[in-house]
Amino acid sequence: MPTLDITGKTAVYGILAHPTDHVRAPQVFNAAYEAAGIDAVLVPLDVTPENLATVVEALKVTRNFHGLTVTVPHKVAMADLCDELAPGGERVGSVNAIRFTEDGRMLGDNFDGKGYVTGMRKAGFDFAGKKVLQLGAGGAGMSIAFSVAEAGAAEIVLANRTVAKAEALGQRVQAAFPGTSVSGVAADADPAGYDVVINTTSLGLHDGDALPVDVDRLSAGTAVSEIIMTPVHTELLKRAEAKGHPIYFGKPMLDEQIKLIGAFMGCPLPD
Known part of the structure; x- marks a missing residue:
């Protein structure tokens, strides 16, 4: 299994879920980052629905945090929290990927x-x-x-x-x-x-x-x-x-x- 060399320059991404015991994205993404020589890491974030908005607001002001993948049960709720939806996310009404822009906005889309x-x-x-x-x-x-x-x-x-x-x-x-x-x-x-x-x-x-x-x-x-x-x-x-x-x-x-x-x-x- 690849061993990630995480430093202060590493770009951080997360997968937002509740619970997180079933998620596979960290293994898959991190192996791909390692193989491609990309200085990035994706970590699981177990967040309950009642704390979702609070956590998202904190992530938006975390300077080295660049984006989220989203799974059960947050896909629909996160669409409402995004500042902007790409055409796919807007059509579906839920998101499973969010990019944090340099100006502090969240752009969501759905690739499910x-x-x-x-x-x-x-x-x-x-x-x-x-x-x-x-x-x-x-x-x-x-x-x-x-x-x-x-x-x-x-x-x-x-x-x-x-x-x-x-x-x-x-x-x-x-x-x-x-x-x-x-x-x-x-x-x-x-x-x-x-x-x-x-x-x-x-x-x-x-x-x-x-x-x-x-x-x-x-x-x-x-x-x-x-x-x-x-x-x-x-x-x-x-x-x-x-x-x-x-x-x-x-x-x-x-x-x-x-x-x-x-x-x-x-x-x-x-x-």
Whole structure:
């Protein structure tokens, strides 16, 4: 494992989460910084929602702090705290990357969806013409829904505990990409008849979590995709694989995002 030589000149970045025990970004980013000879480090920041604004204000005046990656549960809240949103973040309404500008402003954008679709494409899955069941309509799910529609999916059904939230997201995605049929349904929707099921919920992060979908109801050949990175093999993927379904892991999404986020935060990494 690379050993970072941190000095007073090292550019500091953070990943904002609560909790931080599941995050993989520090390992991935820091290994990439080391390999590229970049004097930077990314550290985990475990911040509760009630302390979020206070911590962000402190980071904005920390002179050697240059940017944030953002994950559960802060993506939507951080969009509201940004001074400016790039087009992707504004469209989605959540952010997973923030650049701290020299004049003390925060510029936010969202690369969840683009990273996810690129990772899936490189793993051999093409969304063009596919019927998609997406579980969850939260921070990452919002971005993924837009990018899956942009990738040419024929239909996206958003299954969420709060149906109104899924319906509202569906209307926004449909308006942006009228060639894709998008709708919102309850979280316990029947998963039969889809080409792929995407889990964008946090179910699977912890031992004992309920399965986000009834694997026994999946149609033959339906692919199952996760965005959770730790554990790599979630219970959902294990169950789906045991029944012969193609599975796709969460880490490729992060691998593709680090290139996009690094460039956005002014610390580009080699492809």
